Structure formats: C-alpha cells, structure tokens
Amino acid sequence: MFKKGLILALVLAFVATLLPACAASSNEIAIGTIMPISGPVSAYGTQARDASQMAVDEINAKGGVLGKKLVLYVEDDENSPEKTVNAFNKLVTEKKIVALVGGLTSPCTLSIVGEAQKRKIVLVTPSSTNDTVTDAGDYIFRSCYNDSFQGRVMAKFAGENLSAKTAAIIFDNNNDYSKGLKDSFTAAFTAAGGTVVATESYATGDKDFAAQLTKIAAASPDVLFVPDYYNTVSLIAKQARSAGIEVPMLGADGWDEIANNAGDEVLDCYYSNHYSPDADDAEVKAFVAAFKAKYNVEPNALAALAYDATYMIADALKAAGSTDPEKFKAAMAATDKKFVTGQISFAAGTKHDPVKSAVILKLIAGDAADKPKVTYDATVNP
Amino acid sequence: MDLLLFLQQLLNGISLGSVYALVAIGYTMVYGIVKLINFAHGDILMIGAYCGYYAFTWAQGTASPGLAIAFAFALAMGISALTGVVVEKTCYRPLRNAPRINALITAIGVSIVLENGARVLPFMGPNPRQVRIPEALTGVLQFSGLTISKVQVLTLATSIALMLVLTLFVQYTRTGKAMRAVSHDQQAALLMGISVDRIVSITFAVGAALGGAGGVLFAMNFPMIDPYMGIMPGLKAFVAAVFGGIGSIPGAMLGGLVMGVAETLTKGFISTKLADAVSFGILIVILLVRPAGILGKATREKV
Numbered sequence: 251m252f253k254k255g256l257i258l259a260l261v262l263a264f265v266a267t268l269l270p271a272c273a274a275s276s277n278e279i280a281i282g283t284i285m286p287i288s289g290p291v292s293a294y295g296t297q298a299r300d301a302s303q304m305a306v307d308e309i310n311a312k313g314g315v316l317g318k319k320l321v322l323y324v325e326d327d328e329n330s331p332e333k334t335v336n337a338f339n340k341l342v343t344e345k346k347i348v349a350l351v352g353g354l355t356s357p358c359t360l361s362i363v364g365e366a367q368k369r370k371i372v373l374v375t376p377s378s379t380n381d382t383v384t385d386a387g388d389y390i391f392r393s394c395y396n397d398s399f400q401g402r403v404m405a406k407f408a409g410e411n412l413s414a415k416t417a418a419i420i421f422d423n424n425n426d427y428s429k430g431l432k433d434s435f436t437a438a439f440t441a442a443g444g445t446v447v448a449t450e451s452y453a454t455g456d457k458d459f460a461a462q463l464t465k466i467a468a469a470s471p472d473v474l475f476v477p478d479y480y481n482t483v484s485l486i487a488k489q490a491r492s493a494g495i496e497v498p499m500l501g502a503d504g505w506d507e508i509a510n511n512a513g514d515e516v517l518d519c520y521y522s523n524h525y526s527p528d529a530d531d532a533e534v535k536a537f538v539a540a541f542k543a544k545y546n547v548e549p550n551a552l553a554a555l556a557y558d559a560t561y562m563i564a565d566a567l568k569a570a571g572s573t574d575p576e577k578f579k580a581a582m583a584a585t586d587k588k589f590v591t592g593q594i595s596f597a598a599g600t601k602h603d604p605v606k607s608a609v610i611l612k613l614i615a616g617d618a619a620d621k622p623k624v625t626y627d628a629t630v631n632p
Numbered sequence: 633m634d635l636l637l638f639l640q641q642l643l644n645g646i647s648l649g650s651v652y653a654l655v656a657i658g659y660t661m662v663y664g665i666v667k668l669i670n671f672a673h674g675d676i677l678m679i680g681a682y683c684g685y686y687a688f689t690w691a692q693g694t695a696s697p698g699l700a701i702a703f704a705f706a707l708a709m710g711i712s713a714l715t716g717v718v719v720e721k722t723c724y725r726p727l728r729n730a731p732r733i734n735a736l737i738t739a740i741g742v743s744i745v746l747e748n749g750a751r752v753l754p755f756m757g758p759n760p761r762q763v764r765i766p767e768a769l770t771g772v773l774q775f776s777g778l779t780i781s782k783v784q785v786l787t788l789a790t791s792i793a794l795m796l797v798l799t800l801f802v803q804y805t806r807t808g809k810a811m812r813a814v815s816h817d818q819q820a821a822l823l824m825g826i827s828v829d830r831i832v833s834i835t836f837a838v839g840a841a842l843g844g845a846g847g848v849l850f851a852m853n854f855p856m857i858d859p860y861m862g863i864m865p866g867l868k869a870f871v872a873a874v875f876g877g878i879g880s881i882p883g884a885m886l887g888g889l890v891m892g893v894a895e896t897l898t899k900g901f902i903s904t905k906l907a908d909a910v911s912f913g914i915l916i917v918i919l920l921v922r923p924a925g926i927l928g929k930a931t932r933e934k935v
Contacts, residue, residue: 288751288758290858328758423905451904455864457854460644461899461907467779468637481760485856492772492781511762620764 278319279573281306281563282341283556284352284362286329290481293507294354298376298556299324300545302351305560308540315567322560327353331361338362342369348573349374349563351556355479356380356427363390370575372582374562376555377524379503380426381434384601389579391602393559393594394524397427400502401434403522403608403630404475408500409442411610411628412520414472416447420462420486422478423451431477431502447471459486463493473497479504484512491515506551509613513620522608524551525591526626529609537590551591558589607631636777641900642893647784649892650791651853654846655869656876656884657798658839664815664879665835667732671739672719674866675746676712676840680847681857682756683708685763697768705790708848709841715746716840717833725829750859763855787849794845795885798838802881811835815879868895871915877928886926890914 283302285295306322314320323345325337334353341347349372353359359378363386366373374391375383381398384390408414417439422428436446448469450462463486466474474490476483476499483505490499498518501508505521527538527548537557541549549557562585567573570581583602586595594604608630616623655677662670684704691700723742727735750756765783772781802808813821814831822828850865851857872891876883891911898910918925 290760292759453905457856457861458648458896460648461641461896462904464637464640464644465900481762481856484762485854488855491770492779492783494772494779513764 278321279315279567280321280323280345280347281349281351281560282323282325282338282345282347284325284327284334284337284341284350284358285354285556286358287324287326289328289330291329291355291479293480293510294377294550294552295326295329297545297547297550297553298351298354301541301549301553301557302560304541304544305557305564309561309564315564316571316573320564323347327358329355329358331357334358334361335365338365342371347371348567348575348578351376351559351563353378354552355425356383356430357425359383360426363387366390370579372563372566372575372578374559374582376559377503377552378427380430382426382430384603388583388602389575391559391562391582391596393555393562393589393591393604394503395606395608396603397430397502398434400522400608401431401436401477402438403610404431404500404502404520405435405438405442405444406630407520407522407610407628408439408473408475409444412473412498414444416445416469416471417473417475418448418450418466418469418471419446419475419477420450420452420459420466421476422454422482424454425478427504428477432475435475435477457485459489460493463490463495466490467493467495471497474499476500477502477504480506480508480511483508484516487512487515487519503551509616509622509624512622514615514622516613517615517622519613520610520627522630523611524606524608525554526609526611528626533588533590554590558591558594561589562594637900640778641896643778643780643784644900645893645896646889647780647787647853647892648896649889650788651846651849651888652865652869652872652891653885653888654791654794654842654849655865656872656888657795657881658843658846659870659873660876660878660881660884661811661835661839663873664881665811665832666724666728666735668724668735669739669870670724670836670839671736671866671870672742672746673839673843674862674864674869675743675750676716676843676862677847677850677865678750678857678859678862679715679746680708680712680844681763681851681861682750682847683711683844684848684851685761685857686755688764688766691766692764697766700766701769701786704848705845708844710844712844712847713837713841716836716843720833720836725832747859747862756859758859760856760858763851763857765852765855769852783852787853790845790849794842798842798881801838807831807834868911871912875915875918875925877925880925880927880929883925883927 285299286292287295303322306320309320323341327334327337351374354377356378359375367387367389372389376393379394379397379400381396419432421432448466476486501521503523506523508516566581570577583596592606596602610628611624612627613622614625658673662668687704687707719742723738724735751758769782772779810826810831813826814828818828868891872887873884876887894911894914895907898907
C-alpha cells in the first residue's frame, strides 16, 4: 500500500515538473534551430544562430506572431549528423517546436528530414543545397538554391568567363553536398564542350591530399573545382599550391568565410554564393547594418539565409492564422516575397526549392599581407 | 604510369611516413619498457601541434623564421615530454603491477581526457585553427621535374635527424643502455642497481618529445589543428609500430615509412577510397606471416 502511494507521489511530482513548460507555451510559439556552433564549420553555425535570434527579436519587438511571443531554442550539432538527430528529438519532444531552422550542412539536414516530415514539423534549412534534401516531403523547405543550379553556375562561369577548356575536380566522397556539386558541375561543364581531365576524391576529415593533387597537377587542368567547406578548402589550397597547381580554384557556397580562414593560396579564386554584403539593395543594406550594430561583424551568407528562413516561418504563421501544421505548411508553400537573399517563391506542385539568382565572388589581395578579401564579380540568373 | 609521377608519389609517401615513424617510436619505446599500449600518445601529437601553433603565432614578425621554427620544436618537445611524464606518474605508475588490461583502459581514458580537456581550455577550444607557417617555409623546390615543398624538406630533415639522435642515445649512452636493460628484463635490471622508475619516466619523456615534434611537423604539413587531430595519425602510427615489430625502434621507423608510402601510392595509383584498407590490409598479412612484426623478435611467453 505504502509502495503504491510512493509511486503515485513520484508520478505527481513528475507531472508537476512538466506543468511550468505547458503553462509557458500558452503565450509563446516555440521554434528551434540546430546549428554547428562548435566544430569544423562553426563560423557558419554561430552567425546563422545570431541572425535567427536577431530576426526573432525584431519580430517580437513588432508584437510577435498570432499575439504570442516567438521563442528560439538553440541546439549545437557540431556538424555531426548523429548529434543533429538527437538535437531534433530533444527540440520536438521537450520544447514542442512547430518549426525548425536547420540543419546547416546537407549531411546533417538529411539525417532529420524524414523525421520532420513524419512529425509534421515545418523544416526550413537555410543552407543545405544538396538536391535530395527536399525529397523527403512537403514539410521540407529551404531558403537557398540547390546544387544542380550551383554546379551549373560554376561550370558556366568557368567556360564563359574564364575560358577554361579543361577542369579537374577534387571532392569529399563521404559528403552529399560535395558529391552533388561534383556531379552537377561535371554534367554542365561537359555539356558546354569542356573536358573534366581528373576527378579525385578523399574522405571527410582527411588532411593529406598530396597523392590526389600530384595526379591533378600531372593532368594540368585550366581550373580546379573544390566543392567543400572553408576549412578543408584552405587545407587543399595550400597543398595544391605546394604541388605546383597555379590555376584558379573554383568553389561553391561552402567557401563562404574562406577569406578569414586562408591566406594567399586562395588569391584569384572564385566561388558562388547567395548574396554579397556589398550589394546595393535596400533589404541587404538594412540587414547588414542591423547585424553589424548588434554583433559587430559583417554577416556572411549563412547569416542572411538563416535570417530569411526565420522570417519565412514568421510570415507563414501569420498568414496561416494558426500553428496547425497543415495550414502552416500551405502558407509556407505560398511564400512569395523579397527577402535579403532575393525573391523567394516556390513553384506549385514541385519540391520546395526556391528559384533564385547566384552571385560569383572573387578573392583578391587584401590590405594586409596573407589576408585576402572578397569582392563581387558577377551575378548569374537561373 | 610514368616514372616521374611514381617518384613524386613516393616522395610524398616518404614525407608522410617520416611523421608516422616519429610518432610510432613513442608507441614502441613505451611498449618495450612497460608493455603498455599508450593510446594517449596520439593526443601528445595534438599537444605538440598546439605548441607549434602558439610558437609560430607568437614569433610571427618578431623573430627570424629559423628561430621561430627552433622555438616551436623546443616548446612542443618540452611541453609534450612534461605531459608524458605527468601522465605516466599520475595514471600509469599506480597500475604498473595491476593486470595489463587495467592500464590499457586507463590509457584510453587519458586519451579522452586530453581530447576533451583541450576542447574546454579557452586557448585551445573545440574549433579548428589555421596554422600560419613562417613565410620562409612556403613555396616549392624543383628538381628535374620533381616538386618538393620546403615543408616536406624540413619534415624529412627533422625526422631523420631526430631518429639519428635517438639511435645514438639508446645505443651509446648509459641511460640508453639502462633503457635497453629494463626493456630486456625489468627484475634483473633492478637487481643490477638501475632505477626502473627513473628509466620509465625518461622513456615516456623521450617518446612524448618525439610525438610532440611529430605534432609540429604534422601541423606544418597539414596546417589545420583541432583537439581530435591526433586520433587518426596516432592510430596509423600504432599500426606502423606493430607492423615493424612493437618494441623495436628501427621497426617503428621502417613501419612508419611503409605505412606512409603504402597509403600515398594506393591513393595515387589504385583508389583513394581504398587507401586505409590497403595499409591496414598489409598489417593483417604481416601479422599472419610474421606475428612479431618485421623486425620484432619472437618471444615465447613463459608460463
């Protein structure tokens, strides 16, 4: 008898601990963000988190959403897909989020899209450009373009602007982002009459690329395409220059932040990105000024995309008039507005990939030695 | 397959292998003396790399590049040796007479503590850092079609020099002789008046110093460092030590070179995806054919 009473008391105590959370949720709407705040791409994760938080603060200052306060719960996944899954489960079960901004890199996002679709959580990835990310279903959105487009842009740029006839590629064979870009670049470059003379791969976390780069140097290409994130790119670039490869290297949006993480070895290299902070555009100017004022640093493309993703969620919640997953999702799909990174809309009946333009940025010598800086080079429309 | 490309890849492999060899020596020396696989040795490499990073950053612009490099090695080897001795005294010595598996598990624990300790320490932290190597070391040299970077030259020169010094030390000094005696028979060495505790400490210090130097070379060749950077090279160096015959110093040198060359040639001529499979495959073959390793002595366990 005593035992039963004890169990009952324990259960009541447990329920009591849950009560405050329920009470709080009546006047707030929880959204989550899962970002690599530490680890190899932390420069992205920290800025994306800060930008989402800035958007949430702005929205709350203007009265919130549906008469409630928007609350952002942040989780760190260290750019590891297993940790993304754990973080997602925690946010959904503990924080009862209705929407998620994240994950950041494609492998991480791919690990949770299936579950998000099943649980009817609207997922907006700011930056996972791999084509298959939005395959999981109609609850999955992104605020960036995809890799088929990005690979095509770089192939076109290499052929037309740099007059390259031959190209070599070195890519991460364990990373969906890198593999997808390799495929789309190869297809577009070959279709335009160019030849890919060497395609070399490595595994995530590898640091020695001497063998692959020696082979690439022997094939003497006009350009070298390196579709990976900034930390690995700077390692490859240093070793490529040591292996005697002097041709321009090309990259994609994973090169964002390269100027702060590499030296002279990346001079005269080009990469495609989602926006340029120098653009002469009202939305961009307002965003860059607000971000600089708040965090004292120039926002990178990931920050702009996460900011847009957060606003997309808030706008759709307002348009739907409720947090009912069906209505919310339908309102998300009807998004059609100019954001910081450009006009975002989703064609009816397709996967939720926005149609947007890309900018090509060039790395030039900066003011200090061994400190390159980024300059706007061209805009490529879809 | 042309000869030049082969020679170039061989050069890349030897340069990588010489770093593995330096780290492998640390494994093999410790095993030779106390029969312990020191799994924390890879993390000593990480500590050495961070020391090198700070030395370069500090010396940037203030000192001559030669001085900066010498300072980096001195600092890395000193701090690594200190870490090695402290770990030995606090973690392994109390377990010296415990079953061997206890010490092994402790070694794995020390490794995890070092990695996560580095993540928490504010001046190391969880995020990768870019190493800016001195200007004088960037760039390449050309020899009749072969390209070798200045860093590779330094890597080869430093590791050969250190291995030479180590061999002389072990063969011709009193302490070296005492080390060999302890490795041969600890009890008998004790009876001959050798302070086993002191010799074990010195062994850990020397092994860790070489690991620290390997860390600086690693950071110069692959200029990005993070707290987990020691795991893979540590594992490969361990395999190299087993391959050459664990307990044998020349064996570790040979094993390191073979691992580096096998890895690079596989990447260069077969497939990148198979690189690790081939190096570890060679190990399996060696263990089947010569269980004591290439230069190891087969010893029979007395019951």
